[in-house]
Amino acid sequence: MTNALPEANPLLAIWATPFETPPFGDIETGHFKPAFAAALAMHRAEIATIAGNAEAPSFDNTIAAIERSGKLLSRVSMVFGQLTSAATSDELQAVERDVTVDLARHWNEFYLNPALFERIDRLFAARDTLGLDPEALRVLERYHLDFVRAGAKLTADERARFGDIVERLATLGTQFGQNVLADEQETVFALTEAEVAGLPDFARAAAAETARDRKLNAPYAVTPSRSSVEPVLHFATDRAVREKVWRAFVKRGANGNKNDNSKLIEEIVRLRAEQAKLLGYESYAAYKLADSMAGTPKAARGLLEEVWAGGRTRAEADREALAELARTEGQSAPLEAWDWRYFAEKLRLARHDFDENALKPYLQLDKVVEAGFYVAGRLFGLSFSQREDIAGYHPDVKVWEVKREGQIIGLFYCDFFARPGKRSGAWMTAFREQAKLDGEQLPLIVNTCNFNKPPAGQPALLSLDEGRTVFHEMGHGLHGLLSDVTYPRIAGTSVVRDFVELPSQIYEHWLEQPQVLERFTHYETGAPIPAEMLERMHAARTANSGFETVEFVSSAILDMDYHSQPMAGSVAEFEAEVLASIEMPREIALRHASTHFLHLFSGDGYAAGYYSYLWSEVLDADGFRAFEEKGDPFDPETAKRLYEFIYSAGGKRDFAEAYRLYRGRDPEVGPLLENRGLVGAAAA
Ligand SMILES: [Zn+2]
Secondary structure (H helix, E strand, C coil), rough: CCCHHHHHCCCCCCCHHHHCCCCCCCCCHHHHHHHHHHHHHHHHHHHHHHHCCCCCCCHHHHHHHHHHHHHHHHHHHHHHHHHHCCCCHHHHHCCCCCHHHHHHHHHHHHCHHHHHHHHHHHHHHCCHHHHHHHHHHHCCCCCCHHHHHHHCCCCHHHHHHHHHHHHHCCCCCCHHHHHHHHHHHHCCCCEEHHHHHHCCHHHHHHHHHHHCCCCCCCCCEECCHHHHHHHHHHHHHHHHHHHHHHHHHCCCCCCCCCCCCCCCCHHHHHHHHHHHHHHCCCHHHHHHHHHCCCHHHHHHHHHHHHHHHHHHHHHHHHHHHHHHHHHHCCCCCCCCHHHHHHHHHHHHHEEEEECCHHHHHHHHHHHHHHHHHHHHHHHCCCCECCCCCCCCCCCEEEEEEEEEEEEEEEEEEEEEEEECCCCCCCEEEEEEEEEEECCEEEEEEEEEEECCCCCCCCCCCHHHHHHHHHHHHHHHHHHHCCCCCCHHCCCEEEEEEEEEEEEEEEEEEECCHHHHCCCCCCCCCEEEHHHHHHHHHHHCCCCCCHHHHHHHHHHHHCCCCCCCCCCCHHHHHHHHHHHHCCCCCCCCCCCCCCCHHHHHHCCCCCCCCCHHHHHHHHHHHHHHHHHHHCCCCCCCHHHHHHHHHCCCCCCCCCHHHHHHHHCCCCCHHHHHHHHHCCCCHHCC
């Protein structure tokens, strides 16, 4: 690779392609470093001009100017982001390591630029007198909040302390994660043939592999990691084996050895509280939730408590059924935590006997995608036509042109199959986001999945879960494609964390509507899905939801409490108090206990944010209920509001208000409770 001259570097050239799409055929790994160097320099110069402007700050010469800046940087970053995730190589990873550092430094300089912040702060103070339209006002408020949350208001001394805290937290977070891993790796249980009785083949094979890896003189072995433990708890008939594995699992990070995380948690929680105080918030949870739809820790905890009540009632009813089953199977000891999954699995099979894989022959990838397009057509008037002339970054990438009422609104790229160089999971991203600050900018939206690629000539068949993934990502994709805002800062999916999963999760509901399911036929026989299979599918949905709700919600409450009040006593005492206060059933453990709660302590991504999974579920369940109430999953009036206030609105307005405008009221928890089978639970 050579350091190509800017003129020869396609990342820096004008894209003379249809819709100015990235010319993937011309882009090489060696183009990225010089392109980033040029793009960063250009953005730095643009920001210096804005910050150094001699004129008094105006919305146009400051906020709109920031919005107009950095175009080259975002173009290069977006292409780079998807290639490093979905088509990477050793060479590209080496570039990524350097570029990540450059970008972090660049954005840190941007947010801590005092002259730039002073202009934004002055505008913000005068915001009511500027005559701004609601969208522009919202963008100004968002920028001000972004800067304040990044530390722009701190004095020099505070900034130094803030920086020390950030660094110390990074170290503690890394240590926390490594300790959990060490406890998982240093503990190993050798098992005999008799001790693995009941385990399915895949789990047996994995246990045999572990024994070989550890060079043990035993045919099988398991460790206290989740993937190793779950099959044992579900299937091992030997109760003593289940008990010892369970005990090691829940004690990860709390064994009083060098891997013990208790002291680390005390320090992390204390430092986060200090960080929040510096930024002017009363607690870390208040800081995190100030930029969320929930808004306050109280609102988030309120939801958790409401779901908790239903979950616990259902779990208690299930407990009786499980204890009864255990007695009939000859267990004289009372039901314990290491019995729950085992008997729940037996109960599920006895009640429902649904195997998700039985649906596979009916769920061909192409048909599921077409069904997703069909739903988008019915709801939003969209049509999709494939554009084979537009280049993807890999031969598997397909591109569709998307029209709404005859107008092209964007392009939709899909990259469905797993392959080397692609990270696992499924995600939505973009090569360009919608905006119309300087004329209509069409979004280029990307969906990526990791389905197994079938042999040539054979259809790709999906499980129900994978079918849901297609609809989920398409929901995110539509959020990007339908975006209709002026400013890039608030386009498409640029919304808060507890709102961003609404468009994706609500879209999953359409997959299981009769009008959609009837479109799926057996790939060989052409027969529709048997009604009896659909019945079992619906019935199996909530088989163990009491347990699932209790283990999730208790962890989410623990998270919220750690980050909203000063911690008295030790980690063990604090955790015990929280669990006592919610009357945690003794036969169910936290999904994540404190000392191995990686979401909270190995980074800050989900600290005071574990609730947001459930928050989004409230929105999608209640949001879809609006269609059910009309008796029509494609009710035009409801679809119109869904388009106007959710899918096209980006971050135009406060998210609670957006939801109210769609639904006519605040979200209610009822539909989630019903979908989880938590209403009338005692009837189980
Ligand atoms: Zn998602």
